[in-house]
Amino acid sequence: MKRSNPLHPFIILFILVFACVADDEYEVPVIDDAQVTITGSEISIISLKQALIQEMQTNGNQVLTIETDLYVTGYVISSDEQGNFFEEIMIQDEPADPNAGLRIKIDSNPLFQSYEIGRKVFVKLSGLTVGIDNGQLTIGLRDGNRIGHLSESRMFDFVARDTIVAVIEALPRLISELNEDMLNTYIRLNDVQFNRDLVLGDRPLTYAGEPGDQFDGERTLESCTENATIILSTSTFADFKSQELAPGKGTIEGIFTYNFFGDEFNIVVNNLSSVQLDSPDRCDPLEVDCGIASNPGNIILFSEFFETMVEGEPINGNGWTNFIESGTETWEAFFDDGANGSLGISARMGAYMSGDDSNIGWLITPEINFDQQENEVLSFKTSNSFADGSNLELLFSPDWDGNPETVVLATWKLLSSAVIVQDDDYFGDWIFSGNIDLSCIEGTGHIAWKYAGSGDPDFDGTYELDEIEISRE
Structure with missing residues (x-):
């Protein structure tokens, strides 16, 4: 009688092991798609x-x-x-x-x-x-x-x-329109881009693959249609964490939610097909960047410590233009000797409880002639009272004519070397701007501090300003 040879134990082990390997990374569950009957x-x-x-x-x-x-x-x-x-x-x-x-x-x-x-x-x-x-x-x-x-x-x-x-249709919204009632809904943001510091230059950042990213990578998205930003949050376990941020402008769709701590709005995408930032037509501001000077000058061209201002009144005199672009709030003098103390009398601008949809206020210096001297340097200090989503920028205009009605029509360029207090800085500290080199500027022009916020609790922060000096050697 002819008998078959038994399988070698190694062969049996081989079959058992590879029979257990799924075709894909995950085992596909067997799910009954019969009509569900719900009671209650x-x-x-x-x-x-x-x-x-x-x-x-x-x-x-x-x-x-x-x-x-x-x-x-x-x-x-x-x-x-x-x-x-x-x-x-x-x-x-x-x-x-x-x-x-x-x-x-x-x-x-x-x-x-x-x-x-x-x-x-x-x-x-x-x-x-x-x-x-x-x-x-x-x-x-x-x-x-x-x-x-x-x-x-x-x-x-x-x-x-x-x-x-069903087909999920993203809800189009401006960043400023987002609120707690919309949490955990699928939204679309149009005309947005990652902040230029994250994507332009020799080394663009990744979504969540940087050494400092722990649990989540947080990247600032900014609107090109309004003065507003939001954080795109990406898990350090996401498959696409090490891909470079999209460098252009466009549309992004994702779930509107909070960060892990529940104190800051975020948007989270399911995958990168939801990130359509492929237009090269970015909306970055024009910049003036002469760098940082090693020291201030020894001759003062313009100075303002606000000590002659009246507490609670709008900033005026000394050649200032205090212009309200939108809303009801303006730059005003204030004094505080508490934990959030002023430097004597200081200037501040904020939108807390303003009730306004938008608050934009400008504080603009008198005209400065940069051809009359060389090696000009600007310095100042800023502080904040929970800046939240409000924003303060330092700008320069070479063509504003001094008329408040034409402020928004003039060309304004960002003085990008300046250090301005951030929302996560301690509210009682005053942050030095650095010695901002102005020596590359020619002709005449004005320097402005521009505040943008709103009465919305997420954008109603306050900024304080003091000890402004423009000097030369």
């Missing part, structure tokens, strides 16, 4: 948030556990396929023109095969807990007074898939 009463995401706020205000609790048979409906707008999201999905209440969004914490990775972008889902609320986590409306399982993750084994019990996969 539907409420909106907005109603869910209002119930949480009521619980906070009435009972002082920071989270709310749902004990009734309720559910919310939403459409998935996030994807972890390229690693920029982790153990969470974001949904909004409509595929287009959404009213609200919700973050769902799920202890599973990846999620994009189960909950792809556009998938309609029903979130069964009974037994879940809602709260504000990292500044965002978030739902999951209760973990003390925090929001924990749903387990992978039960995620379909709580987050049921519908058969519908």
